[in-house]
Amino acid sequence: MVDHSLFTSVEELAARVPDGAKIAIVKDESGAPMKMVRALIRRGVRDLHLITIPTGGFSAELLIGAGCVGSVETSGISLGEVGGAPQFTDAIKSGRLAIKDATCPAVYSALQAGEKGIPFMPIRGVLGADLVSKRDDWKIIDNPYAEQGDGDPLLLLPAIKPDIALIHARKADKNGNIWIGREHELATMAHASKQTLVTVEEIVDEDFLKEDVTAAGTIASFYISAIAEAKEGAWPVGLTNNYARDDAHLADYARDARSAEGFARYLENHVLTASDRKVA
Amino acid sequence: MDFRREELLIYLVARHLENLGHICVGVSSPIPGAAAQLEKARTGGRTVVNIIGSRDNNAFTSGAQEMFDAAAQGRIDAFFLGGGQIDGQANINLVGAGEYPTVDVRWPGSFGSAFLYYLVPNVILFREEHSQRVLVPKVDFISAPGGSPPEHYRVGGPKCLITNMAEFDFDRDKRNFRLVSVHPGYTVDDILENTGFEFEIPSDVPQSPVPDAETLTLIRGPIAEGIAEIYPVFAKKLFG
Numbered sequence: 001m002v003d004h005s006l007f008t009s010v011e012e013l014a015a016r017v018p019d020g021a022k023i024a025i026v027k028d029e030s031g032a033p034m035k036m037v038r039a040l041i042r043r044g045v046r047d048l049h050l051i052t053i054p055t056g057g058f059s060a061e062l063l064i065g066a067g068c069v070g071s072v073e074t075s076g077i078s079l080g081e082v083g084g085a086p087q088f089t090d091a092i093k094s095g096r097l098a099i100k101d102a103t104c105p106a107v108y109s110a111l112q113a114g115e116k117g118i119p120f121m122p123i124r125g126v127l128g129a130d131l132v133s134k135r136d137d138w139k140i141i142d143n144p145y146a147e148q149g150d151g152d153p154l155l156l157l158p159a160i161k162p163d164i165a166l167i168h169a170r171k172a173d174k175n176g177n178i179w180i181g182r183e184h185e186l187a188t189m190a191h192a193s194k195q196t197l198v199t200v201e202e203i204v205d206e207d208f209l210k211e212d213v214t215a216a217g218t219i220a221s222f223y224i225s226a227i228a229e230a231k232e233g234a235w236p237v238g239l240t241n242n243y244a245r246d247d248a249h250l251a252d253y254a255r256d257a258r259s260a261e262g263f264a265r266y267l268e269n270h271v272l273t274a275s276d277r278k279v280a
Numbered sequence: 281m282d283f284r285r286e287e288l289l290i291y292l293v294a295r296h297l298e299n300l301g302h303i304c305v306g307v308s309s310p311i312p313g314a315a316a317q318l319e320k321a322r323t324g325g326r327t328v329v330n331i332i333g334s335r336d337n338n339a340f341t342s343g344a345q346e347m348f349d350a351a352a353q354g355r356i357d358a359f360f361l362g363g364g365q366i367d368g369q370a371n372i373n374l375v376g377a378g379e380y381p382t383v384d385v386r387w388p389g390s391f392g393s394a395f396l397y398y399l400v401p402n403v404i405l406f407r408e409e410h411s412q413r414v415l416v417p418k419v420d421f422i423s424a425p426g427g428s429p430p431e432h433y434r435v436g437g438p439k440c441l442i443t444n445m446a447e448f449d450f451d452r453d454k455r456n457f458r459l460v461s462v463h464p465g466y467t468v469d470d471i472l473e474n475t476g477f478e479f480e481i482p483s484d485v486p487q488s489p490v491p492d493a494e495t496l497t498l499i500r501g502p503i504a505e506g507i508a509e510i511y512p513v514f515a516k517k518l519f520g
Contacts, residue, residue: 130421
């Protein structure tokens with residue numbers, strides 16, 4: 001028996017993301033919700049605060065280029081082997097995108113603070129980097145457990161609590177449990193976020209919580225707000241064990257999107273008017 | 281012996297990894313990734329190699345966050361960092377050139393550098409381009425500093441810098457680079473001309489060692505195959 005209240009369409013998922021929402025998207029390698037990103041662009045969402053976990057790829061690049069993002073917190077945005085992300089780069093240089101530069105473990109730790117329901121998390125390192133002086137939300141304290149007189153300054157990070165985590169995963173079961181395998185940061189995201197919207201390659205007639213071997217890599221459905229089936233939902237980014245990155249497509253994109261006209265043409269051909277299926 | 285520039289660099293980077301038990305490699309690092317696999321092949325598979333984004337070389341089961349936790353506990357012996365700019369004090373800049381935040385040139389961002397540089401004992405700085413544009417007197421933005429005051433907890437830092445032209449080591453007390461060797465085809469004058477920061481030049485600067493036939497066979501065989509899983513574009517360009 002499938003729980004129909006959880007399952008919906010990609011367009012309906014996109015409609016649930018309000019303008020100005022604080023959204024979290026994982027690094028491309030762990031599952032890029034590209035079909036949802038294209039639906040968000042079509043819906044014309046604006047002024048998102050995007051948090052990349054901990055880095056951003058094509059999903060972040062496309063949302064930024066399409067003008068959906070007002071500010072971003074990230075440890076880095078690039079297109080991987082294809083090179084720099086041209087629209088992100090342009091948006092920063094022109095000043096139309098506000099940025100909180102971070103470092104990967106700071107994003108993970110702050111998200112874990114959100115997951116634990118505590119206000120902040122300390123981490124090692126980072127002191128003396130310009131990252132600290134450019135962030136007014138990071139603070140430094142002396143380790144209260146240090147031997148007297150030792151000082152031992154530590155960086156404190158405020159908890160990251162996204163409004164919405166956008167996730168693309170391999171499978172949902174009939175009860176709305178999401179199988180993520182070893183991509184554990186997806187679970188951290190879902191635990192820390194108020195809502196989690198998920199696209200999956202397939203919905204299967206199983207119960208992932210029944211067997212330890214699947215349960216260990218599963219986000220239980222009580223963290224999940226809604227799910228839509230989206231076959232090849234990560235394309236042109238790859239999905240581990242399912243399909244490879246479409247490097248030719250991404251290389252063409254990286255070349256064309258250096259100009260505003262080239263980017264507009266890409267949106268026209270692949271996002272706005274084309275049916276949202278992989279173009280053969 | 282005929283070899284490509286990349287093969288020389290793989291060999292030179294791997295020389296710094298000898299007998300380090302656990303080597304981690306970040307994103308966009310095909311040459312360090314290949315070097316780590318070369319060291320693993322040399323030890324008959326005993327070296328632990330974890331490459332971010334790889335399937336075949338990844339023993340972290342709790343997501344990428346586990347790697348940073350492992351580093352903070354001292355479980356990782358070597359890591360690699362580069363930079364759009366690297367200065368003479370080994371400060372690295374992965375953010376951009378010009379005035380922050382609306383820089384003239386924007387790079388992806390600091391990634392894990394601002395953490396791993398402090399916590400991994402052997403950080404190998406690797407940047408192919410050897411020019412005054414990259415090797416600058418002072419970076420415009422410190423993604424991660426080359427050194428820290430004594431009151432800051434720091435067990436890691438720069439060990440050496442390897443480029444297309446030369447190899448330097450880094451003195452953490454004096455906080456400066458020293459030219460160790462110059463790659464075939466280059467002279468000390470080339471290095472002086474193309475380096476924007478001051479560095480120490482010993483009276484005798486040898487040519488960098490080059491890979492032997494056995495090493496090249498390894499690089500072109502199992503290493504090439506292994507690296508294609510994670511860097512298909514690089515592997516195709518280099519090995520066909």
